[in-house]
Amino acid sequence: LGGAFIFLLLVVLGSWLWGRRHGPVVWPDRPVGVPAWLDAAVGLEELIRAGSLARGEGSRFLDGLAHLARRYTAGRYGVAAAEMTGREIVRACRALGYPLGPVRALAGLIDEADRRRYDPEPPLPAWCREQALGFYEQVQASRVLPRHSPVAPQQVLAAEKAWASVARELDPTGRLRADQNRG
DSSP states (O other): HHHHHHHHHHHHHHHHHHHHHHHHOOOOOOOOOOOOOHHHHHHHHHHHTTTTTTTHHHHHHHHHHHHHHHHHHHHOOOOOGOOHHHHHHHHHHHHHTOOHHHHHHHHHHHHHHHHHSSSSSSOHHHHHHHHHHHHHHHHHHHHOOOSSSSOHHHHHHHHHHHHHHHHHHHHHTSSHHHHHHHH
């Protein structure tokens, strides 16, 4: 018993001396990423203002929406969504341990936009607007304000203005704005 005590004392003394000699462990600093919704808000506003829906160019609108949804998914979940199908996005997010409900909704939107934008018959602008509204609602459900990340206040303000503009454009009844005020 005395030998075990002496051995334990020597181990503790040795680790203390080793720590003093080599100093504390210094972990590399990793910057906190910018929330993905900031880019999505501005991108969705630009997509709507481009006017492809007003001109009846549903395929062009869906092309932009699918690109924007992939970019958002990549930024939000840290997967290479720009080069993935919806099924691959779900598989990658499952492997990383994310809850799959929101991921499946975004992946479904991406797959449906991909399928419909290449149909011989162009999608109706009303259907495209519904898809944009679905994307808006998915982003709104996981939107996080950048309190602890290095985001310029001007960027946050521009994103907030774009987000409000998109809400007005997609839902003139005001239902979306009322939902925003609850969060």
